[in-house]
Amino acid sequence: MEDHAVWTVEESRAHDKTAQEMGVNLLSLMETAGARAAYYLLPELKGPGLIIAGKGHNGGDALVMARHVARYRDVQLLLPLGVPKFPGAEELLKVLQNYGAKIVAQDHMERAWNQVSWIVDGLFGTGFHGTVEDGFITQLWKRLSQTENVVYALDILSGIDANSGSYMLEPVYAHKTLTFGAAKWGHFGYPGSRFSGQLVILDIGLPDLGPSSGQWIDPSWAKAHIPPRDFYAHKYRRGRVAVIGGSASMPGAPVLAGLAALKTGAGLVELFVPSGIVHRVQAPTPLLVRGVGEGGNLVLRGEDIEALKRADVVIIGPGLGTGVSPALLETVITLGKPLVIDADALALLKEIAAGPLPEGTVLTPHSGEMARLLGITSDAVDAFRYQSVKQAVDRYRVCVVLKGPYSLVASERIFVNTANTPALATAGSGDVLSGVIAALLAGRYPKDVTEMTAFATYLHGWAGIHAERDQGPSVIATDIIAALGQAWNSIVCEEHPPMLPEHF
Ligand SMILES: NC(=O)C1=CN([C@@H]2O[C@H](COP(=O)(O)OP(=O)(O)OC[C@H]3O[C@@H](n4cnc5c(N)ncnc54)[C@H](OP(=O)(O)O)[C@@H]3O)[C@@H](O)[C@H]2O)[C@@H](O)CC1
Numbered sequence: 001m002e003d004h005a006v007w008t009v010e011e012s013r014a015h016d017k018t019a020q021e022m023g024v025n026l027l028s029l030m031e032t033a034g035a036r037a038a039y040y041l042l043p044e045l046k047g048p049g050l051i052i053a054g055k056g057h058n059g060g061d062a063l064v065m066a067r068h069v070a071r072y073r074d075v076q077l078l079l080p081l082g083v084p085k086f087p088g089a090e091e092l093l094k095v096l097q098n099y100g101a102k103i104v105a106q107d108h109m110e111r112a113w114n115q116v117s118w119i120v121d122g123l124f125g126t127g128f129h130g131t132v133e134d135g136f137i138t139q140l141w142k143r144l145s146q147t148e149n150v151v152y153a154l155d156i157l158s159g160i161d162a163n164s165g166s167y168m169l170e171p172v173y174a175h176k177t178l179t180f181g182a183a184k185w186g187h188f189g190y191p192g193s194r195f196s197g198q199l200v201i202l203d204i205g206l207p208d209l210g211p212s213s214g215q216w217i218d219p220s221w222a223k224a225h226i227p228p229r230d231f232y233a234h235k236y237r238r239g240r241v242a243v244i245g246g247s248a249s250m251p252g253a254p255v256l257a258g259l260a261a262l263k264t265g266a267g268l269v270e271l272f273v274p275s276g277i278v279h280r281v282q283a284p285t286p287l288l289v290r291g292v293g294e295g296g297n298l299v300l301r302g303e304d305i306e307a308l309k310r311a312d313v314v315i316i317g318p319g320l321g322t323g324v325s326p327a328l329l330e331t332v333i334t335l336g337k338p339l340v341i342d343a344d345a346l347a348l349l350k351e352i353a354a355g356p357l358p359e360g361t362v363l364t365p366h367s368g369e370m371a372r373l374l375g376i377t378s379d380a381v382d383a384f385r386y387q388s389v390k391q392a393v394d395r396y397r398v399c400v401v402l403k404g405p406y407s408l409v410a411s412e413r414i415f416v417n418t419a420n421t422p423a424l425a426t427a428g429s430g431d432v433l434s435g436v437i438a439a440l441l442a443g444r445y446p447k448d449v450t451e452m453t454a455f456a457t458y459l460h461g462w463a464g465i466h467a468e469r470d471q472g473p474s475v476i477a478t479d480i481i482a483a484l485g486q487a488w489n490s491i492v493c494e495e496h497p498p499m500l501p502e503h504f
Pocket residue numbers: 012013015016017029030033054055056057058059060061123124125126127128129130131132133134154155156180181206
């Protein structure tokens with residue numbers, strides 16, 4: 001059984017259906033889900049509480065949970081959509097009342113609210129779709145958004161679309177989400193991830209259906225994917241990275257990418273920047289710097305191309321600026337080297353004829369760059385991150401990283417980066433990521449590009465976490481580079497990043 005899977009709604013239903021075909025009846029699936037949620041939560045449920053149950057199976061889980069919790073706590077049950085519709089629901093309701101749980105009438109909701117200290121949301125789960133028209137539910141969610149009580153969500157906070165993370169109701173911040181079988185894409189999408197709180201994955205004995213659409217990165221997975229080191233390597237064997245970028249207004253970006261690549265373990269890094277800015281990037285660093293073209297124009301000459309051919313991986317984009325001809329990218333593609341296409345080079349990609357990109361290439365767009373690649377708005381990318389990254393993989397047939405909190409690293413399967421901190425939201429942080437990815441891909445060991453890139457995003461995330469531990473809110477991109485050493489250590493020690501999903 002895959003331990004760290006992420007499922008679509010369809011995958012979740014397939015597990016449910018197969019379990020039933022194998023002879024586990026629906027009521028016993030709900031029994032396991034509701035009981036596991038109850039006994040996980042009981043130690044932290046202080047005083048009386050309110051459980052909200054909907055009319056589908058998420059409501060069924062809530063009814064089971066209510067019965068188990070009622071043995072130890074005062075439980076009130078709210079049924080905003082009436083009695084659940086599945087066979088056996090009436091009996092579940094009777095039994096939980098026998099155990100002492102009380103059903104609250106809708107017009108007594110306010111009184112019940114004032115008597116409780118925790119609330120469990122079992123209104124909608126993976127079956128939620130569309131918008132909410134029901135006036136009472138809208139009012140209930142408004143009330144919930146203002147509550148100071150602790151809110152727990154069963155499977156997924158009601159109103160979050162489990163395939164995307166888009167959300168339709170008033171903002172409600174769950175303290176924890178107890179999800180069944182595996183995480184869902186909606187837990188990592190936007191704004192779903194904001195409202196889910198700590199994600200707890202409860203094993204409810206569903207069958208193993210093989211590899212899923214993706215997985216979240218777990219510390220043990222990361223440790224197992226630390227690239228091996230050759231004790232006898234010399235700098236030319238550790239991997240050679242070229243960075244093409246820089247412009248009068250952004251001379252620092254290729255330097256950040258280059259330093260990050262060196263610090264991640266590339267043996268040698270050479271920057272290819274417009275001749276006119278060479279003097280501005282020759283800081284006292286171990287980077288080689290080559291001026292290319294005339295003044296501010298970045299045009300590759302024959303000798304530059306020969307130099308580029310010596311690289312194992314070429315990063316193109318950091319600080320490139322907008323006035324560059326798409327022919328530059330076309331030329332670099334003809335080298336056939338694995339590329340990390342970042343920042344302004346992603347805009348060039350949209351303009352060139354769509355031929356196949358070199359094997360081993362990685363695209364690293366943030367939402368805005370992804371929006372331009374796909375010809376949609378960045379709001380649409382944010383609302384459908386899982387779908388957007390899949391679309392980009394289908395179009396370009398290479399590994400694509402959709403950056404942002406819970407970055408998605410995708411090819412056929414999708415990895416979710418679990419090492420996150422807002423400290424990474426600082427100018428140049430993306431340049432650092434492109435350097436980290438390129439250095440890991442340039443290392444000469446057997447590798448899967450998507451797995452290595454997923455590892456790179458996790459390492460970069462950990463560097464951000466350490467930079468924040470050292471610098472508090474004053475992290476800048478060079479602090480992230482400086483913290484890469486500590487980041488490796490955290491991975492070796494299988495340290496847990498903040499808000500890592502828990503598994504029970
Ligand atoms: N995966 C597994 O193996 C297991 C899964 N389990 C649990 O099952 C859950 C999925 O159950 P589910 O399919 O019954 O859907 P659920 O989320 O309860 O809601 C459906 C109801 O909501 C309604 N509804 C929807 N949108 C609406 C709207 N906008 N406004 C108003 N109403 C709306 C919808 O109405 P309809 O669309 O049919 O008119 C229907 O009545 C899953 O999250 C997990 O908790 C466990 O029990 C055990 C194993």
